[in-house]
Amino acid sequence: MMCVEIAMAANGPYFCGMLVTACSIAKYARQDCRLSFNILDGGISDADIAFLEKRVRDYHPNSAFNRLSVNDEMFKGYPAWHGNKMAYARLLLPAALPDKDWCIYCDVDFLWLRDICELWEARNDEVVFIGTADGNVDTLAREAQWFSKKGFPFDSESYFCSGLCYFNLKAFREQKLIARCVEILVSNPDIQFPDQAVLNIVTFGKREIVSRNWQRFTYELTQGLLDEGCVVHHAGEIPWHRYPCWISVMSDAVLLWHRFNAEVRGISLWRSLRTYHALGGILYHRGLCWLLRTPGIRQIVKFGLFAVRKPGVWAVFEFRSRRLDWRDSAGISQEMPVDAKTDPASAFR
Numbered sequence: 001m002m003c004v005e006i007a008m009a010a011n012g013p014y015f016c017g018m019l020v021t022a023c024s025i026a027k028y029a030r031q032d033c034r035l036s037f038n039i040l041d042g043g044i045s046d047a048d049i050a051f052l053e054k055r056v057r058d059y060h061p062n063s064a065f066n067r068l069s070v071n072d073e074m075f076k077g078y079p080a081w082h083g084n085k086m087a088y089a090r091l092l093l094p095a096a097l098p099d100k101d102w103c104i105y106c107d108v109d110f111l112w113l114r115d116i117c118e119l120w121e122a123r124n125d126e127v128v129f130i131g132t133a134d135g136n137v138d139t140l141a142r143e144a145q146w147f148s149k150k151g152f153p154f155d156s157e158s159y160f161c162s163g164l165c166y167f168n169l170k171a172f173r174e175q176k177l178i179a180r181c182v183e184i185l186v187s188n189p190d191i192q193f194p195d196q197a198v199l200n201i202v203t204f205g206k207r208e209i210v211s212r213n214w215q216r217f218t219y220e221l222t223q224g225l226l227d228e229g230c231v232v233h234h235a236g237e238i239p240w241h242r243y244p245c246w247i248s249v250m251s252d253a254v255l256l257w258h259r260f261n262a263e264v265r266g267i268s269l270w271r272s273l274r275t276y277h278a279l280g281g282i283l284y285h286r287g288l289c290w291l292l293r294t295p296g297i298r299q300i301v302k303f304g305l306f307a308v309r310k311p312g313v314w315a316v317f318e319f320r321s322r323r324l325d326w327r328d329s330a331g332i333s334q335e336m337p338v339d340a341k342t343d344p345a346s347a348f349r
């Protein structure tokens, strides 16, 4: 039987993300394969791990768990990323899983709506790494500049986002690529996207790029993509994170995550939202999203902001509200087998 090796890393505050990511993998994976979850644990409680194992097995009984302890001390001397160093945990995988040849690593701000076994079958021993093109214009521009300043080769078509890393662990060990990553990290404290940049450097010319449906940023989501089946990455839009900024909107992609979280935890959608967000925050950020989708109000806000010479603020609004329409996303949620009494959708009906 095929056994899919999966790895994820989290500390206590990110456990809520890991739970949703792991359960979504389990839910959409076909049943005639084995799922092996390697949990890089930066401080998760035993009770949380037990709950995760139980819920994952409810979706996919043939699942196994391997808990590996990680701490920030291991990454001394590496530049910090958003205040913590758990992003580097993925660099431990070739050594932490010495008897495994391949492994799919993913961030814990993911929602899988596609069968991971299909990606597992894309293994290709000719390459050391499989990823998806990043495609974010801003990231590519910044990285192209930094790479050329440092003399590293760069190609925007194959520059990948490290939220999803499909490692050929055997090749990484044989070619000692992690040692090379560490060397680059320690000698370049001005690196902009630490783990992502070094992995792009050491795998250059030796990687395969697969369909971006294996990693779609929330701002790209459309009903068509959800129908095809894709993997959602909440980069820059963490569903359990409070963004205090007045121009933040609570997009439909965030509600989609909460809907799934509600299903996993057996609570209502509203309860899921309230666990992480203040009432005023929900009403304001969700209200803003709704207002900006109303064409007349859109025009007024746009006109007003241009009149006071703030086209940049308008651009941010437009970018953030250009996300999947809530009514369209009802299609996908109806496919989730949910008990009528715990149906998270009922909160908004």
Ligand SMILES: [Mn+2]
Residues within 6 Å of the ligand: 107, 108, 109, 163, 233, 234, 235
């Ligand atoms: Mn992420």
